[in-house]
Amino acid sequence: MLAFQVNSIPLKDVIISLAHSFQVPYFHNCDEYYLTLPENLGSGEIRGVNFDNGLALLIYKLYFKEDVRLEFTLDEIHPLKFINSIHGPLIHEFANEGIKHSIDEFNCAIVASEGINGHIMQFSKNVLHEVISIEVDREIFCRKETCEIKKMKSKLQSVLLDVRGLKQFYNVGSCGVYFKDILRDVSHYEDFSLSRKLNLQSVAIQMFINQIVQFDDDSLRADKRVVLRIDELKRVEEMSVFIKENIHEELSIKKLSRMSGLNPNKLQNGFKYLFATSINEFITNKRLEKAQILLQSNEYSVRDVVAAIGLESNSYFSKIYKERYGITPKTYKKLFS
Numbered sequence: 001m002l003a004f005q006v007n008s009i010p011l012k013d014v015i016i017s018l019a020h021s022f023q024v025p026y027f028h029n030c031d032e033y034y035l036t037l038p039e040n041l042g043s044g045e046i047r048g049v050n051f052d053n054g055l056a057l058l059i060y061k062l063y064f065k066e067d068v069r070l071e072f073t074l075d076e077i078h079p080l081k082f083i084n085s086i087h088g089p090l091i092h093e094f095a096n097e098g099i100k101h102s103i104d105e106f107n108c109a110i111v112a113s114e115g116i117n118g119h120i121m122q123f124s125k126n127v128l129h130e131v132i133s134i135e136v137d138r139e140i141f142c143r144k145e146t147c148e149i150k151k152m153k154s155k156l157q158s159v160l161l162d163v164r165g166l167k168q169f170y171n172v173g174s175c176g177v178y179f180k181d182i183l184r185d186v187s188h189y190e191d192f193s194l195s196r197k198l199n200l201q202s203v204a205i206q207m208f209i210n211q212i213v214q215f216d217d218d219s220l221r222a223d224k225r226v227v228l229r230i231d232e233l234k235r236v237e238e239m240s241v242f243i244k245e246n247i248h249e250e251l252s253i254k255k256l257s258r259m260s261g262l263n264p265n266k267l268q269n270g271f272k273y274l275f276a277t278s279i280n281e282f283i284t285n286k287r288l289e290k291a292q293i294l295l296q297s298n299e300y301s302v303r304d305v306v307a308a309i310g311l312e313s314n315s316y317f318s319k320i321y322k323e324r325y326g327i328t329p330k331t332y333k334k335l336f337s
Contacts, residue, residue, distance in 0.1 A: 029121030054141030057204045058242040060131040073118035077165040083109045084132035091122035108175045114168040139163040174229040235260045236270030
């Protein structure tokens with residue numbers, strides 16, 4: 001395994017230090033610094049930019065030919081890190097412990113070392129790694145946002161206020177779906193320096209805030225959580241398929257929640273995220289789509305169609321059908337008689 005040391009902060013100097021370790025030049029566009037991996041190590045780049053509020057954004061997009069350790073070591077308090085793995089798992093360990101923590105794909109970790117103890121990030125060979133790390137200089141951030149942090153009700157308040165690094169902290173969990181939406185903005189405005197910096201600052205702030213919200217959501221009882229995670233979207237998609245294939249059944253939110261293992265709030269949020277509609281609206285839409293097909297068949301009367309789509313009331317069916325299509329189901333069926 002290859003090991004490279006990083007002995008600097010802020011991120012401008014981190015990139016310069018990495019470039020020196022990799023024996024490659026570094027480049028910068030105003031306050032954004034970056035380097036390209038040498039061919040003998042692999043391919044990809046690392047980018048970093050600092051902001052005046054104490055936040056910084058470090059972006060890794062790398063493919064290594066050998067297993068690699070990046071050892072962040074210096075005789076200063078290290079930033080609080082919000083590490084987000086977009087593609088490929090990575091390993092994190094505190095330099096003073098030697099205990100490896102896996103941060104899997106689409107997982108988000110919050111890590112703070114004790115004192116001047118450093119961080120080690122390990123990347124496996126022959127894997128595309130995409131990682132975004134929000135780095136928080138707690139001394140600067142707390143000085144800039146003193147009033148707001150003191151009013152925080154988050155359990156992370158004490159971590160943010162620990163400007164001397166008195167306590168080590170580690171937490172990892174699945175990323176919320178917000179993560180995918182925010183990441184779409186990272187590559188915007190590549191040819192316009194001012195807009196790009198402001199956009200990257202916006203990305204950093206959004207990810208920082210959402211990860212705090214996500215951490216607090218994790219501390220709630222399972223039935224009270226509302227932040228939908230990326231790995232939970234599959235279960236929402238499975239429920240949408242179940243609805244389509246079982247449209248003749250009684251389909252309650254309670255039943256679907258029990259089947260999916262997601263509480264009603266999360267399931268509802270999932271349908272709004274994927275289909276821009278509530279669960280009940282989705283069910284109604286699928287029932288009406290199925291009714292349209294069945295009404296064209298001579299084998300089904302209107303009453304038969306009502307039963308086939310899981311409804312009991314003919315009058316209710318006629319009402320919602322006419323609201324949707326501007327014609328009664330009886331009149332529509334006559335077109336195919």
